[in-house]
Amino acid sequence: MKRCLVLIATAVLITGCGGGGGGGGSTAPQQSGSAAKVTLEWWHLSTTEPLKSLWAQRAKEFEAKNPNVTIKATVLENDAYKAKLTTITQSGKAPDLFATWGGGVLKQQVDAGLVKDISSDVADVLPNFTPAALSAYQIDGKTYGLPTDIGLVGFWYNKKLFAKAGITQPPATWSAFLEDVKKLKAAGVTPIALAGKEKWPGHYYWAYLAMRIAGLDALKQAAVDHDFTKPDFVAAGQQVKALADLQPFQKGFLGAGYGTPDGQAATVANGKAAMELMGQWAPSVQKDAGKGLGDDLGFFPFPAVEGGKGSISDAFGGGGGLAVGADAPAEAVQFVKFMTEMDNHSKAVAAGGVLPVLKGEENAVKDPNLKQVATALAAAGGYQLYLDQAYPPAVGQQVNDSVAELIAGTKTPEEVGKAITEVAKSEG
Structure with a gap:
């Protein structure tokens, strides 16, 4: 997912500090021709432009500066990436460099001794990063990766299709959102595209509704007491069911992928659905998978839920980072620092591929929709990492599986809470 996706990613924001950024000049040392040859295995999931x-x-630039280094990249789509990384880490190994979303998944890899503590190696550049961007990769006061992206999940919509349905402005409340879904259907427009086959996009709905209804503190408490059966979590499930009961998704959504030619992103990009709930990478994936909407593409944050304990300013999402395998050579750490130098990283920001993770980088954002995302992040009162990354892997997978069953109508809101709780307690 892409998440990151496409990510490439995964978490938030932007403050000012000028000049310089990642340490000034290349942090990768110049190597002499007699230096030992090194091959770095780099796994990531940036499959789109x-x-x-x-x-x-x-990678080519780093190799030019370090003639003894060869970088061998393995580039996989989101689900394939997660599956392959899980397989190799379960065997007790890790790539020299690999994309990570941080959180509970990274912690499990750290606990297994698979990830290098790079705290001392990157101490000189840590002040260059925004605290929010770094937070997912810092565990118990130590740093296990550097961020390459940060952002949030929200609704990407087709302005022309909204206008066709008589919707003059994006909904600010959940009840208004449900009404707009009905208006779109009445106008003959498929309201929402969803990659039901991949499951993780569906969990965004339950997670956001839990945030809006129960509040961020409740999600953090659930990570401690492993209890997802509380009334507010059930209420989140009931609202997901209320949406699903409107049959808002495209035909065949249960078998649809995310970035495939007939998947979620392409369905929106080709004007066959009015919106999708997705991360900051959505525009680039839409362009890659379909025609793209150009100026007709708009963005709005997940609506507030009337009477809920959460704030509409609370953001849900993540970013992407680079971690280093425990047995990786020193050059791997140097490459991570090279990737996140201001001059290098800001090029990716300017191209619309990622959002700022370095202080003073916000001016590089050119796309108006991404500027809106960056602004929302800047105003965020709280931040929640994707649940399938924030919690231990088995718990996150159960969230995805249970919400998928809820959307498909084979599991009740109460059963969702019980299923996640059972796995959380067994893992806890």
């Missing part, structure tokens, strides 16, 4: 080409270019 502009990052696909930008990351390949960064």
